[in-house]
Amino acid sequence: MKHIYKWDGHTHTHYCRHGADASVKEYVKRAMELGFERYSITEHPPLPDGYLQNVDVMNQLAMPYDELDRYVVEMAAIKQQFSREIDVRVGLEIDFLPGCEAYTRTLLAHVSHALDEILVSVHFLPGREGMRCIDLSPEDFMEGLVAHYGSVASVIHTYFDHVEAAISFASTLEIPVRMGHLALIEKFRDALPAFDDALVRARLTRLLPLIKAAGVGVDCNVAGFRKATCRRPYVPVWWMARALREEIPLVFGSDAHSPGDVGADWAWFEQVIQGCEFDVSH
Numbered sequence: 269m270k271h272i273y274k275w276d277g278h279t280h281t282h283y284c285r286h287g288a289d290a291s292v293k294e295y296v297k298r299a300m301e302l303g304f305e306r307y308s309i310t311e312h313p314p315l316p317d318g319y320l321q322n323v324d325v326m327n328q329l330a331m332p333y334d335e336l337d338r339y340v341v342e343m344a345a346i347k348q349q350f351s352r353e354i355d356v357r358v359g360l361e362i363d364f365l366p367g368c369e370a371y372t373r374t375l376l377a378h379v380s381h382a383l384d385e386i387l388v389s390v391h392f393l394p395g396r397e398g399m400r401c402i403d404l405s406p407e408d409f410m411e412g413l414v415a416h417y418g419s420v421a422s423v424i425h426t427y428f429d430h431v432e433a434a435i436s437f438a439s440t441l442e443i444p445v446r447m448g449h450l451a452l453i454e455k456f457r458d459a460l461p462a463f464d465d466a467l468v469r470a471r472l473t474r475l476l477p478l479i480k481a482a483g484v485g486v487d488c489n490v491a492g493f494r495k496a497t498c499r500r501p502y503v504p505v506w507w508m509a510r511a512l513r514e515e516i517p518l519v520f521g522s523d524a525h526s527p528g529d530v531g532a533d534w535a536w537f538e539q540v541i542q543g544c545e546f547d548v549s550h
């Protein structure tokens with residue numbers, strides 16, 4: 269049996285309003301109970317003012333700007349506090365914000381001295397009446413995106429166009445990056461009409477050489493297992509096998525929004541990596 273480095277690379281905190289109130293220490297203690305060797309804290313940073321039309325949704329998604337400094341100081345203290353027991357990494361889950369790349373660069377320049385790594389994720393696409401989330405609810409997806417683009421297939425294409433742009437953006441950042449949940453577009457797949465698996469597969473395949481060339485890693489995000497409309501990870505097993513052959517770093521990510529979700533479905537990830545010929549799972 270290969271030793272698979274036990275690392276949860278994608279977790280949230282009370283700084284995002286859609287997460288639990290639990291303290292970050294409870295998350296870290298849960299990771300230690302489960303035998304994790306490394307734990308990455310990857311909260312959503314603030315969004316630009318007025319980025320979404322819906323202010324209530326926006327306030328749920330990310331911390332206000334004036335909390336960012338407190339976040340990095342608090343997480344650095346936790347890293348220090350547990351440093352003898354577990355390797356805590358301080359990070360952020362950055363959004364790829366088309367048209368607002370300068371905003372993200374400024375934000376990162378402000379806090380990157382305090383960060384070990386980041387995730388770059390696509391959660392937003394242009395849609396009806398401005399930017400829309402892809403992961404709020406099937407109803408919102410239909411109303412804000414499918415009605416705007418005319419078909420689910422067209423939304424899938426637009427999503428992967430944005431992921432490709434996000435990869436080239438990520439390749440310019442001077443900090444270790446993993447691409448967040450590449451197949452997040454599958455979150456509501458079972459609730460959407462005519463969800464085209466072959467299209468998703470073709471677009472995911474196209475990402476392999478781009479990710480390899482960009483020198484970034486990938487978040488093997490298991491939150492999709494916990495969604496009734498998805499019930500699968502946000503990176504398919506066939507893709508992981510090909511990525512390992514290409515020596516693309518793969519890191520497990522629970523995307524925990526409560527301590528109970530830390531390390532969820534680690535056994536699935538471990539089994540996939542055990543079954544693969546190559547191991548660059550860290």
Ligand SMILES: [Zn+2]
Pocket residue numbers: 361389391448449
């Ligand atoms: Zn995310």
Ligand SMILES: [Zn+2]
Pocket residue numbers: 278279280361523
């Ligand atoms: Zn996340």
